[in-house]
Structures are given as structure tokens and as C-alpha cells.
Amino acid sequence: MDALSHFLHSVPLDLFIIQTVNGIVAGMILALVASGLTLIFGIMDVVNFAHGELFMLGAYIGVVIVAMTGSFWLALTASALIVALIGAGLQIATLRPLIGRDPLNTILATFGVSLILQNFALWEFGPTVRRIPEPLGTSFTLFYLQYPWYRLFIAVLSAAIIIGFWLFLKHGKFGVWIRATAQDRIMAQAMGIPVPLVYTGVFAIGAAMAAASGVLFAPLVGVSHTMGLDWVLKAFIVVVVGGMGNLAGSIAAAIFISLLESYATIWVDPSQAVIVSFVVLILTLLFRPTGLFVSTPK
Amino acid sequence: MSTALAEAVTPFPAGSAEPLVRLDGIHTFYGKSHILHGVSLTVAPGEVVGLLGRNGVGKSTTLKTIMGLVRPSQGTVRINGQVTTGLPPHKMARLGIAYVPEDRRIFRALTVMENLRTGFDRAGVTDEKRQTLLDKVFKFFPVLAERRNQAGGTLSGGEQQMLAIARAMMLEPKVILLDEPTEGLMPRMVSQIHTIIDMLHAEGVAILLVEQNVPLTLAASERLYIIEKGAVRYECASRDVDANHPVIRQYLGV
Numbered sequence: 001m002d003a004l005s006h007f008l009h010s011v012p013l014d015l016f017i018i019q020t021v022n023g024i025v026a027g028m029i030l031a032l033v034a035s036g037l038t039l040i041f042g043i044m045d046v047v048n049f050a051h052g053e054l055f056m057l058g059a060y061i062g063v064v065i066v067a068m069t070g071s072f073w074l075a076l077t078a079s080a081l082i083v084a085l086i087g088a089g090l091q092i093a094t095l096r097p098l099i100g101r102d103p104l105n106t107i108l109a110t111f112g113v114s115l116i117l118q119n120f121a122l123w124e125f126g127p128t129v130r131r132i133p134e135p136l137g138t139s140f141t142l143f144y145l146q147y148p149w150y151r152l153f154i155a156v157l158s159a160a161i162i163i164g165f166w167l168f169l170k171h172g173k174f175g176v177w178i179r180a181t182a183q184d185r186i187m188a189q190a191m192g193i194p195v196p197l198v199y200t201g202v203f204a205i206g207a208a209m210a211a212a213s214g215v216l217f218a219p220l221v222g223v224s225h226t227m228g229l230d231w232v233l234k235a236f237i238v239v240v241v242g243g244m245g246n247l248a249g250s251i252a253a254a255i256f257i258s259l260l261e262s263y264a265t266i267w268v269d270p271s272q273a274v275i276v277s278f279v280v281l282i283l284t285l286l287f288r289p290t291g292l293f294v295s296t297p298k
Numbered sequence: 299m300s301t302a303l304a305e306a307v308t309p310f311p312a313g314s315a316e317p318l319v320r321l322d323g324i325h326t327f328y329g330k331s332h333i334l335h336g337v338s339l340t341v342a343p344g345e346v347v348g349l350l351g352r353n354g355v356g357k358s359t360t361l362k363t364i365m366g367l368v369r370p371s372q373g374t375v376r377i378n379g380q381v382t383t384g385l386p387p388h389k390m391a392r393l394g395i396a397y398v399p400e401d402r403r404i405f406r407a408l409t410v411m412e413n414l415r416t417g418f419d420r421a422g423v424t425d426e427k428r429q430t431l432l433d434k435v436f437k438f439f440p441v442l443a444e445r446r447n448q449a450g451g452t453l454s455g456g457e458q459q460m461l462a463i464a465r466a467m468m469l470e471p472k473v474i475l476l477d478e479p480t481e482g483l484m485p486r487m488v489s490q491i492h493t494i495i496d497m498l499h500a501e502g503v504a505i506l507l508v509e510q511n512v513p514l515t516l517a518a519s520e521r522l523y524i525i526e527k528g529a530v531r532y533e534c535a536s537r538d539v540d541a542n543h544p545v546i547r548q549y550l551g552v
């Protein structure tokens with residue numbers, strides 16, 4: 001007991017607060033990536049292996065638009081819209097013909113799409129990492145750090161996008177269609193809801209959310225053809241820990257895991273802190289396989 | 299005897315208007331099991347038609363085939379003379395066909411209002427029209443008005459059945475395919491279902507009623523078909539038979 005208390009007291013409060021802020025910022029971006037993924041799974045029963053590449057594609061389109069116009073905000077909105085259209089096209093071309101087939105078919109299809117997008121990016125943009133400058137140059141003093149406002153801004157904007165999306169699901173006509181389809185696809189269709197259109201719309205929304213997070217995160221990490229891999233792996237962990245298809249669970253899990261990783265970096269190297277995510281994943285699968293934040297399985 | 303009776307009550311003599319629903323020689327399979335062996339039937343506009351038969355003879359499959367939920371391997375479905383075989387269910391709903399399935403299938407996590415909204419949120423429904431539709435179902439089913447913000451899954455079995463019918467009414471259907479509405483309900487609710495069918499009939503909505511409850515079907519319908527082993531075996535006006543009629547005993551008696 002003494003050893004533990006001594007161990008915790010050895011962490012300075014300022015470091016703890018900095019890591020909390022870092023964890024929340026990373027968690028909000030992760031939540032944005034994961035909510036698209038969990039949405040697509042929850043409604044379409046499709047495990048979208050191309051989600052990370054839609055994130056990457058969004059970031060590259062952001063790079064191009066920033067280079068052309070110099071406007072980060074235009075890049076953010078235009079990239080989300082363009083990737084939504086690409087997502088809709090991908091869904092119609094690759095997933096719509098597979099509706100009703102074994103899930104393995106859609107896994108292979110989305111995996112194939114991810115390989116094509118990755119190699120397209122490598123072919124088109126080359127292996128050099130591209131950068132998008134931070135749109136807000138200023139920073140504030142957080143103890144001994146100059147903390148960029150942009151990082152806080154990302155967290156707030158991600159939260160705003162997620163809340164906006166939630167309101168849309170709750171009150172919008174298409175939102176009611178999406179929820180009805182998620183619960184009972186056949187009855188939804190018998191009520192006149194055009195389920196194939198709902199599927200395409202959901203995939204487009206998930207793709208737009210991935211693209212927006214790609215652009216938002218690009219100033220922090222740089223844009224490369226493999227940038228989707230790290231994020232999608234984490235997003236998959238979050239989706240499983242939060243309960244497959246559970247939007248609120250995914251958001252909570254994203255923040256929870258990012259905070260844990262962030263605290264872990266107080267003691268270990270950031271590349272080792274990733275282990276925390278896997279520990280949480282394994283414990284979840286062992287003890288609460290329906291998800292950490294699910295009260296009762298539906 | 300049964301042939302003579304069926305001929306005596308031919309509902310559509312030559313030259314009469316096109317029926318609202320018309321099935322011709324429908325064969326439907328589930329995988330390899332052959333469920334429907336050439337079902338033919340008609341429902342006229344505004345007519346209440348009963349579909350009787352023992353368990354597993356294909357009554358529900360007939361409704362699902364009309365709705366486009368299962369695709370027949372042979373035969374045609376016509377709505378107002380237009381061939382609709384193979385159309386997806388959401389297009390059937392737009393043609394005025396509403397489906398109330400046996401297990402009700404209300405959206406459990408959606409509120410009562412949101413369940414109704416799946417029906418009235420469609421092109422061509424103005425605010426006034428939506429209000430008229432809601433006023434009508436809330437007059438039919440006052441309990442749904444009280445529970446409008448409650449999740450569908452928290453309603454009792456009888457209330458869920460009312461919600462399933464109310465939701466179908468939101469589509470302003472020409473015909474409701476009603477699958478065993480009294481299954482698992484208390485006797486008091488069964489008579490209420492009868493009242494609801496009569497009210498819908500008075501509104502001019504046609505109903506194709508699948509039931510195990512023979513007295514209810516005989517009382518509520520104008521015409522009935524008896525199905526056995528995936529085909530229509532008998533057709534007559536409901537007033538011409540009672541529960542002790544030899545045909546009813548032959549096909550439905552225990």
C-alpha cells in the first residue's frame with residue numbers, strides 16, 4: 001500500500017494534468033474515427049477494413065486543398081464532402097451487391113478497397129510525409145509547456161461533430177430511418193424505408209467522419225499513405241471495448257483508452273504505452289465480451 | 299360439395315373491376331422446402347378477407363410473398379393490375395400495402411412516436427396531414443397517445459399490437475396484411491382487435507387477415523380462403539359457414 005501511494009505521489013500534479021489534457025485530445029479524435037466505424041458495423045453488419053484509408057484519403061485531399069487555396073477550413077469541409085461521395089460510390093460498387101452474404105465477403109471486399117486506396121496514395125503522392133500547417137498558430141502556457149490552442153480546438157470540434165451527429169440520429173428523419181434499420185432491417189423496409197439508400201447514406205456519413213478526423217489530425221502527425229493503419233487499429237480496439245455497434249460506448253472507450261495510454265507515457269515510452277490498449281482489449285474480451293460500457297446485451 | 303360452394307360465391311365475375319391484390323399460382327420456397335404450391339387469391343378494394351388454416355400451411359408466407367419479403371419462384375403478384383412480383387418491400391409499402399407481422403416487430407428502442415414516424419415521414423405528407431393521421435390513430439388507440447414518448451419495447455403485448463397496427467395505418471394503406479393479430483392476447487384484447495378491424499373496414503381499408511381464431515375470422519371477414527399444404531382448398535363467403543361447418547371441421551378441427 002505504502003509502495004503504491006509513494007509511487008503515485010512521485011508523479012507531479014502538473015505532469016498529471018498535462019497528460020490528462022493530452023489523453024482527452026487524442027481520445028476525441030479517436031472517438032470521431034471510431035464512431036464512423038461502429039456506426040457502419042452497428043447498422044450494416046460490415047466490419048470496414050477500409051476505414052483507416054478513408055481517414056488517410058481525407059488527410060491527402062486536405063493537403064491538396066490547402067495547397068490550392070491555403071484555407072484549412074475549406075479543406076476540412078470539402079474533404080469530408082468529397083470522401084462522403086467516394087464512400088457512397090464505394091458502398092454502391094463493393095458492398096451493396098454483397099448484402100445478405102456471409103460477413104467474410106464484406107471483410108474481404110473492404111480489405112481489398114483498403115489495399116487499393118493505400119497503393120493509390122503511394123502512387124499519387126509518393127512516400128514522403130506531407131504536412132498541413134496548424135491553422136491556429138498560437139499557444140498558451142500550461143505549466144512549463146507552450147500548449148497549442150489547436151490541440152484543444154481539435155478536441156472541441158470533434159466533440160461538436162459527434163454531438164451534431166447524435167442530434168441528427170435522434171431527431172432527423174434520416175436519423176430515425178437509420179435507427180429503425182439498425183433494429184429491424186426487414187420491418188424498416190416493410191414500413192417503406194428505402195434500406196439500400198440508408199446503407200449508402202450511413203457509409204457516406206462514416207466516411208465523412210473519418211475524413212474530417214484525418215484532416216484535423218494531419219497537422220499533428222503528418223500525412224502518409226500508411227497513416228490510417230495506426231488509427232484504424234486503435235479504432236477497432238475502441239469499437240470492441242465499447243461494444244460493437246454501440247456509439248456512446250465507443251466514445252467512452254476512446255476517451256478511456258486514450259487517457260490510460262496518456263498516463264502510461266509518464267512512466268514508459270509512448271511506443272510501449274500502446275500495450276495498455278491491448279491489455280484493456282484482452283481484459284474486455286475475457287470478462288465483458290459484449291463491451292465495457294454495455295449494461296445489458298440487447 | 300366444396301367445389302359447388304366455391305363456384306357459387308365467385309367474387310369477381312367477368313367484367314368486374316380489377317382486384318386490389320391478386321395472386322396467381324404462387325410457388326414459394328424457403329431453401330429447399332416448398333412452402334406454397336400455387337396459391338391464387340384476390341382481395342377487392344375495401345374488402346376484409348380471412349385466410350384460415352392450420353399451423354405451418356403457408357398463411358404467413360403468403361403475406362410475406364405479397365409484401366416482397368420473400369420472392370416466389372413462380373407465379374405473379376398484382377396490385378391494382380400492376381405486376382409487382384420481385385419488387386422490394388419498401389416499394390410495396392409505397393404502393394399502399396402495409397404489413398403487420400405475427401411477432402409485431404415494433405422498433406423496441408424507438409419511442410411510440412418514432413415508431414409511428416417511420417410510417418408518416420415520407421414524401422407528400424404535409425404537417426396538417428401528419429396531424430390528421432396522428433389524431434386518427436390516437437382516437438383509435440388513446441393509450442398510444444399517453445405513451446407517445448415511451449420506448450416501444452416497454453409496452454405490453456396488447457399495446458404493442460395496437461402500435462403495430464397504428465404504425466401500419468400511418469402509411470395510409472389500401473390494404474393491411476394482418477398476421478395473427480390476436481396471438482398471445484387476453485380475451486378482452488381479442489374483442490378489441492375485432493373492433494379495430496371493423497373500424498378499419500368502415501374507413502375503406504382492405505384487410506387480408508391471417509388467423510387461428512376461427513370465430514373472430516368468421517365474424518370479422520366478408521370472404522375467406524382455407525389454405526392447406528400450401529394451396530387454397532376452399533373459398534366462400536364468411537356468412538355461409540360457421541365454426542361447426544363440415545369444411546371448417548375438416549381443415550381446422552382438432
